[in-house]
Amino acid sequence: MDGVDKDPDSGGGLAVGAETCYVAIMTDAARWISGALDRTCSAAVEEAALVSELQAGSEEAFAYLLAVYANPIFNLVFHILADGSDAADVVQEVFVKVFRGIKQFHGESSLRTWIYRIAVHEASNHRRGWWRRRVHEPASLDDAAGESGPAWGETRAGEAETPYEVVEHAERQKIVRRALAGLPQPYRTVVVLRELEGLSYEEIAQVLGIAEGTVKSRLMRGRELLRRKLAACLGY
Numbered sequence: 001m002d003g004v005d006k007d008p009d010s011g012g013g014l015a016v017g018a019e020t021c022y023v024a025i026m027t028d029a030a031r032w033i034s035g036a037l038d039r040t041c042s043a044a045v046e047e048a049a050l051v052s053e054l055q056a057g058s059e060e061a062f063a064y065l066l067a068v069y070a071n072p073i074f075n076l077v078f079h080i081l082a083d084g085s086d087a088a089d090v091v092q093e094v095f096v097k098v099f100r101g102i103k104q105f106h107g108e109s110s111l112r113t114w115i116y117r118i119a120v121h122e123a124s125n126h127r128r129g130w131w132r133r134r135v136h137e138p139a140s141l142d143d144a145a146g147e148s149g150p151a152w153g154e155t156r157a158g159e160a161e162t163p164y165e166v167v168e169h170a171e172r173q174k175i176v177r178r179a180l181a182g183l184p185q186p187y188r189t190v191v192v193l194r195e196l197e198g199l200s201y202e203e204i205a206q207v208l209g210i211a212e213g214t215v216k217s218r219l220m221r222g223r224e225l226l227r228r229k230l231a232a233c234l235g236y
Helices: 012-055 059-081 084-104 111-133 163-181 185-196 201-208 212-234
Strands: none
Touching: 012 059, 012 084, 012 111, 059 084, 059 111, 059 163, 059 185, 084 111, 111 185, 111 201, 163 185, 163 212, 185 201, 185 212, 201 212
C-alpha cells in the first residue's frame, strides 16, 4: 500500500497543507505569547525592585522615579487644572505624598496606577479649593493656552517646522486646550488619562475608583463634548 500514489483529487495534499499552516500559526502564536509573558514578568520584577529600593529610602531610586514620572504627572495635572503655576505646585505635593506613602504601597495595583491616583486626588482637591477661594471670580482659560503649559503633540523626529507651521501648531494647541479646559472635570480627567497619558480602561478605573463601564461611558461622552467644543471654536 505504501507504493500506491495518492489520488491528487482526494484532498489529502490540501489537508496536509492546512495542518502544516495551522501548526505554524499556533507555533508563532505560542512564541508571541511566551515573549509577552516574559516582558510582563520582566517589567513586574523591575518594578518590584524599584519599589523595594524606594521603600528602603534610596535617593537614586527616587531620582529615577522623578525622571520617569515628573513630566507625565505634570501634563496630567496641568490638563485637569488648566493652570501651569498651580500644576507645578500640585506636582510637588504629589511627589511628597509618593515619597511619604511608598512604604504603604503593597502592590495592589501597578506603581504607575498608584502614582496617577495620588495625582488625580491632589489635583481634584486643589481645584475644589480654588473654586472655594475664587467662586466670585470669572475663570480664565487664557492661562491654559500660555507658554507655561505642556506641548500638545510633538513634531515627528527629524522634521523641522517652518515658522508658519510653528504658529499654526501653537494656535491648534491653544484651541484644543481651551476646548479641553471647558469640559466638566469627570469627562476631562478620563479624556486626559486615556488620550494623553495612554492608560488602559482598567488602569483608569483603578486610578479613579470607578467601574470600567463608567470609564468607557465617560470617555465616549467626553470625546463627544470635546468634538462639539472644537467644532464651535473652528466655526464648523
